[in-house]
Amino acid sequence: MSKELWKGNEAIAEAAIRAGCRYFFGYPITPQNEIPEYMSLHLPEAGGVFLQAESEVAAINMVYGAAGSGARVMTSSSSPGISLKQEGISYLAGAELPCVIVNIMRGGPGLGTIQPAQGDYFQATRGGGNGDYRLIVLAPSTIQEACDHVRDAFDIADRYRNPVMILADGMIGQMMEAVEWQPSESRTLPEKTWATVGTGGTRKPNIINSLFIDPNESERHNAHLNEKYDVMRAEEVRYEATIPDDADVLFVAYGTPARLAKAAIRLLAKEGITGGLFRPISLWPFPEKPLNEAASAASVKAVVTVEMSLGQLVDDVKIAVNGVKPVSLCGKAGGIVPTPREVADAALAALGRK
């Protein structure tokens, strides 16, 4: 495999096509426009359909229709647009439809700014829509990883009949890096016998639905979903841990801030402090146990969460660390990327050295 230079957004789109995605419904919004633009050119070449919807609301509901009819389908947007998709996402999860949703996050709240941010962590991991549902959320921190996540996302979605979200900050969408295209492992996936493609007169009608008016049925449905989520919790946890045995401080970060934490670790090394990095890759299911174990290591004196938001990831870190070590926050918002120095200083402060 040779290396190619790809812009994040275009790489994501190309990865989707390579993963067999044949339908894309989207609406323009910065900083993710290259995804629909790439799709509009290349999806028809692959025999697929690109459609620009009249809104994000329409786009996610087109995804609902296409997914229900058995298609591999994707949509992408950025923060305010993802907010508008919340009802639709809740419906997709409720009706157990597989699809891939990409959020290239920008600063908020409201119209905010178009610069990169991570303010939608809560929305992604805890469901900005109504009810008890979960998305599998994958957070790449390089473009190579973004491609790999997209490739896997379609299979995971099909396996669980559940939407999968790729959550990346605008930096990942806008930058270019080298990519090596990895072939998909061919997972054997369940047949979509539930899809609506016409009964053909040979079976009972299939119904795509999230309504269970009888609360007992509704409770059963929720219990069923929850069992599925438990399987995901057991099988889909992903993370990267680079933690020396003598780490004084443990950084926790995903996406771009994880890269900056690595730079901060180098700065700290010069100052005689050893840092480690725990990088959750699946934000949901969150790698709760591995993080707890990492934080429990005797040498670790403090856990510092680095995020381009003002205290979102840190909630999951606190839940995982469960009081075994103090947890503090190095947060930025509004499109500003923290500098390695700021990150290092946050660690010094957490260690009481500043």
Add this chain to the structure above:
Amino acid sequence: MSKELWKGNEAIAEAAIRAGCRYFFGYPITPQNEIPEYMSLHLPEAGGVFLQAESEVAAINMVYGAAGSGARVMTSSSSPGISLKQEGISYLAGAELPCVIVNIMRGGPGLGTIQPAQGDYFQATRGGGNGDYRLIVLAPSTIQEACDHVRDAFDIADRYRNPVMILADGMIGQMMEAVEWQPSESRTLPEKTWATVGTGGTRKPNIINSLFIDPNESERHNAHLNEKYDVMRAEEVRYEATIPDDADVLFVAYGTPARLAKAAIRLLAKEGITGGLFRPISLWPFPEKPLNEAASAASVKAVVTVEMSLGQLVDDVKIAVNGVKPVSLCGKAGGIVPTPREVADAALAALGRK
């Protein structure tokens, strides 16, 4: 003050009118329809304006317009409708506009069921919309309290220039209970010099806005919001704690489940077990410290979260308890209300007695 029998939804509407709310924009959805219906009849009598919008999206944006022009304004909906309002709520928070939003929750995900549930806890407390913003979230567990919360909500909203959400399950909306109307304490509130009512040629234009395209400005704006949220964290925490000195188990619950926890405490008393109840009233800011202290009491062996959702409130409980005691969950979803027996059994299980 004499007692009157009021249906929750109507009481909420009446309380809003008494609190000086003069504009209401809404859209029908069960189980909150009596709020707009009551408003349509009585708001014009009070010299106000009721308008049924074409959708929840339009309604929340009408609220944005009215609030920006200085009005006391409210909207209400139920779970899927609240999902659709997420972008608008993020804009309101971003532009710092005061308003009151009522969510009479039903079961989810998706269309779900119209029976009562609490599956929107995450959405309310952590922002289903994009970016780093917070709503003050008040959770009544009686109709009297619902009225009191609505009365206070408008003042709180004005004081902080921030949306306030009343989060109640469908049971609170649909049931009738006795209400005594309490007069408002007249808080002195800041003048709305920022409101757009026309410059009158005497001042510079006022601008209602959530866009800060320059990331430095955006960062400053977010820092400003965060400082405001810190004041709220310091001043707006509300909870009720009924915890005997010898409590073996501590229940944490809000809304209807808090009532059921009280019943469970009685059942447990018969079985020789002492239970206490910690009821967060402000779900955000969450009463983190008081709960930590309550859980730290020597007699308490286990903390049991009771919620009509499958593990949402429990996140905040875990963060607050911070590992000092084991935290477990008694959750129901989909419109089913847990029985006192189920709640009591969850406590027995947590205490290792079952």
Add this chain to the structure above:
Amino acid sequence: MTHDILISGFGGQGVMAIGKTLAEGGMKEGYEVSWLPSYGPEMRGGTANCSVVISDDMIISPIVLEPTLLIAMNTPSLVKFGPNVIPEGKVFVNSSIVDMAVERTDVSAYYVPTMEIAQKLGNPRVANMVMLGAVNHVTGLLREETVREMLSQLFTGPKANLVELNLEALRMGAACAANDACMIWSNTHEYHD
């Protein structure tokens, strides 16, 4: 003392109104009260029901799953909720249209031909008041004065004459319940499948 009351019937039989009158009356008598309707599309022509709790103590849950007192205004209601009544509980049956007896022996059953009695009073719409009278006789929750007060607030002006009619219905219901005969089921009404 806590009454967990469930009232159930077809839409249009005044099920919600019986509940509200009980709850409001209870409140006026100084009790803690709650009222909770069933709601949803099943209302369309189907069965409607409401829960009323009247207690001298704080009310914990307004949902009545195991009633101490069931008012069954039609057959499906008795079939559906009869089994949930607590042992020693009371079941009031609208015997004008319910075509079956209460089979449980651990509860007390009262058969009230509400429609026939209302017919006698010349106004079929007071059937639910007849039922309320019967229930009130057995539970002793509301004083006639309290009911009169509520009715007077409800019926004013040209409708004021309805106050006495309703009170009469209440009394007739009470009288019916006072008569032991009402505890025996007899299939007097017309019902066809």
Add this chain to the structure above:
Amino acid sequence: MTHDILISGFGGQGVMAIGKTLAEGGMKEGYEVSWLPSYGPEMRGGTANCSVVISDDMIISPIVLEPTLLIAMNTPSLVKFGPNVIPEGKVFVNSSIVDMAVERTDVSAYYVPTMEIAQKLGNPRVANMVMLGAVNHVTGLLREETVREMLSQLFTGPKANLVELNLEALRMGAACAANDACMIWSNTHEYHD
């Protein structure tokens, strides 16, 4: 070795393309590379810039805040980013339109009259290639072979003749940078306020 390169100018000056060529070339030479554009409405007629990092180690952040090497294609770029260049850093100035000198003495400045040179080659659109040649001469990042390969992929068919033209521009830029004269600013171009 890590080059943190910032390239800035008016929209339309080929700023993004210089960056992409550097990054892609760096990749082909076996380095780790990243490219990051500025984006947003400030692009409308305003200043555009991009960050390129080329390193023999893992790239941590693609954002270049403190460049080791700045390419200023217009005056506002030099004003805005000049002060951020690290001490000992290098500043390449498009002296065809930049009307000021680099005042800092702790950095090396190179003045490249890209437009005049491009004009000589008969095609003003290769001005950015001239700049790239100068930069490449100083950094030694890309081999001519690598650039030729990239150009051959870009220009095919009827446009194939552009490969040699661009290579010539690259060489002229390199030649310019090889001449010490390029390190002295002289106000030769026309600029009016």
Add this chain to the structure above:
Amino acid sequence: MASRVTFSQDRCKGCGLCITVCPKHIIFLDKTKTNKRGYHPATVVEMAACIGCANCARMCPDSVIMVERNIEED
């Protein structure tokens, strides 16, 4: 008998729409009956007069009615 109209009376909601479209005015609600759902079901009082036009059946929102006709007489 030329035609036969059959009602699934348990499914009838007593709405009376069928009555409005019967050209022979032979459909009535049977007030002497209450079906399981509490409605007085529709019925034909004089089957012999029925012309088998199926208006009633087409109009019935709940597909309560089946109409048959003697083909020979067609």
Add this chain to the structure above:
Amino acid sequence: MASRVTFSQDRCKGCGLCITVCPKHIIFLDKTKTNKRGYHPATVVEMAACIGCANCARMCPDSVIMVERNIEED
């Protein structure tokens, strides 16, 4: 001089829209100048010919142009 046209040249974006509406064809982009924002600004080459119609000013999207006219001559 009957009329005067003044350009805030720093604000001019060199779009040339003013040129299209001048009945006297006296507006040009000054290619010898580049303003702070990098544009060749518009200018009037023969002010005497100007009739003060203000077409140019009305058309300019950036309100670059002010037009004055000698009232006496009106």
Add this chain to the structure above:
Amino acid sequence: MAIVYQKSKGLTDLEMHYCPGCTHGVIHKLVAEALVDLNLLEHTIGVAPVGCSVFAYNYFNCDMHEAAHGRAPAVATGIKRVLPQNTVFTYQGDGDLAAIGTAEIIHAAMRGEHFTTIFVNNAIYGMTGGQMAPTTLVGQKATTAPHGRDRAHYGQPLHMAEIMATIGGAAYSTRVTVVDMPHMMKARTAIRKAFQMQMEGKGFTFVEVLSTCPTNWGMTPVEALGWVKDTMINEFPLGVFKDADSKEGS
């Protein structure tokens, strides 16, 4: 004896939950019968709305989606783009289609999506208890317009069939009703024509059906039929507003 009319195979055997005399049931039958008669049922995917007809997915005997409120046209777009050979329809109420779903229906029409929309206009929100719809008549009472729709406050009803007719991608737009036999036969023809044109690839087809809501209008089912004929038709004239086949309106 031969069967002249019986329950359509296009419907499942489930009893419908509609109120007595609600013409939703009648419209269901016409749709189901058209699909059976045109031999399309086995290849059809229907989309149910949020509204009283939310359970339509239980009644139509074909594959079905239940869409979010107002979004049926977007859902149908997703389906039809994946399955261009199949028959796709949406069944939507006036709150669903003419209020919250306005953008979705207009843009489906604009794109000329190859599906059919059955628009059940009963001038009210049935499901949620009689709130005002965009099609509520001026003066008509609703639970959120207790004194009747006030023109000064709420303007006049939206005429969807007419709006559809102005949009390029719409091949067929008509308004019919089912309140008596002659009207029902026209409605039947219109629905068939819509499906036929869909399968012929003509574009988007739209059939507005004036329907009753006895429950929320506060009328008996028979009175409700009368109100459609006497009052509602005056506001919403019946007819064909666009027909790509005949290239002229009515």
Add this chain to the structure above:
Amino acid sequence: MAIVYQKSKGLTDLEMHYCPGCTHGVIHKLVAEALVDLNLLEHTIGVAPVGCSVFAYNYFNCDMHEAAHGRAPAVATGIKRVLPQNTVFTYQGDGDLAAIGTAEIIHAAMRGEHFTTIFVNNAIYGMTGGQMAPTTLVGQKATTAPHGRDRAHYGQPLHMAEIMATIGGAAYSTRVTVVDMPHMMKARTAIRKAFQMQMEGKGFTFVEVLSTCPTNWGMTPVEALGWVKDTMINEFPLGVFKDADSKEGS
């Protein structure tokens, strides 16, 4: 010497961020001048959209709201219902108004909201980089329609001024342009009339203005004016489609 024309007091002194020759700037001026000349500016609240004109709140010299994408008509409704005596307007692009905001504009018109909408139709999404709009012409290229808008795939452009004219609460609907002096003078008159009718309580007023986007059309500003005149006007005919004053369209 007397000043014949200078920058309007209705605009702030800020330099606009629009691309060279973009007629957004011209339309801003006409709106600002109308508000000043009609003596309304001090009592006006404007609503800016999301689109290239998102920063309009910095340019108009009156109170302003910045609305979410497409929701300006809802925001304006909220404002006007609170301040019925004030002047309220929205300024919206074609993506904003004719795509994501379709429902909001149609319902504001239906209700006859007493505000004025200035609809800037440039047949493209300017702000986000030239994606297809609902008003993009068939065959016109866009970054999401790289081979040009395909009728079979996307249908034909939406004609908003015509749709508005079919809606009861709309008092005035017209389409104008600003690409040369005669057209601009008509546009000027139309905008004034719209504001006047608003203040007279006539209902909702709507002015569609054909505008240029040289940047995303890939033309010089002057070529862009020509394209409007030669091509765009053919698809979007100019004229008055509804006028409650004269009770007739054009």
